[in-house]
Amino acid sequence: MAMTNEELWTDTAQLAERLRQIRIEQGRNPDPEPRPKVVDIPLSKALVDRLQPFKVIAVKYAGVLASGQVTRIDVSKLAKYEEAAKVLHYSKGFWCGLHALGAGAFLQIIKRVNEAIDSGTTDELDINGLMRKVHFSIGLMTKDSALSHEINDYEKEHGRGSAVMAEEAVDTAIAEVMPEINKYEEDDMYE
Numbered sequence: 001m002a003m004t005n006e007e008l009w010t011d012t013a014q015l016a017e018r019l020r021q022i023r024i025e026q027g028r029n030p031d032p033e034p035r036p037k038v039v040d041i042p043l044s045k046a047l048v049d050r051l052q053p054f055k056v057i058a059v060k061y062a063g064v065l066a067s068g069q070v071t072r073i074d075v076s077k078l079a080k081y082e083e084a085a086k087v088l089h090y091s092k093g094f095w096c097g098l099h100a101l102g103a104g105a106f107l108q109i110i111k112r113v114n115e116a117i118d119s120g121t122t123d124e125l126d127i128n129g130l131m132r133k134v135h136f137s138i139g140l141m142t143k144d145s146a147l148s149h150e151i152n153d154y155e156k157e158h159g160r161g162s163a164v165m166a167e168e169a170v171d172t173a174i175a176e177v178m179p180e181i182n183k184y185e186e187d188d189m190y191e
Helices: 005-025 041-066 075-088 094-119 127-140 145-158 167-187
Strands: none
Touching (some): 041 075, 041 094, 041 145, 075 167, 094 127, 094 145
């Protein structure tokens, strides 16, 4: 049965209060800190570029789903994309962050299908729904004019070519921001 808007607002308020109480019981600040924006545009752009092969995987996976099949993907081989998406969630750029959202959503789809295959419940999967979600994820990972504007705005402020980061510097830059990301994520756990 569908909920009314008022019921949704009440339910959301109750959930928010429950989460606040959990945080208080754990001795933490009742209201979590906002997600820090610690990943600058050059690193964000490099991570978006690193995610482009993952987008190709998503397109191929959508083709598999379109044929009515499901297949298991070894998620351990996608670890570099998972890390790139995790770091990109903390981008100072809005459009760069959307790439992270798309990659993260696609990873969740893969994991959900893998779980269904492992448990023998693939007949319960909504293949059409999964295809729509993959399509949406691909759209979020598309390099478009909005991303170009974000990079151009950065370069107007910092100089032409300043948004380009050498590939060998990317891993070092990731290592530099990870302590702050991990600190935030530790504080954001509710288990």
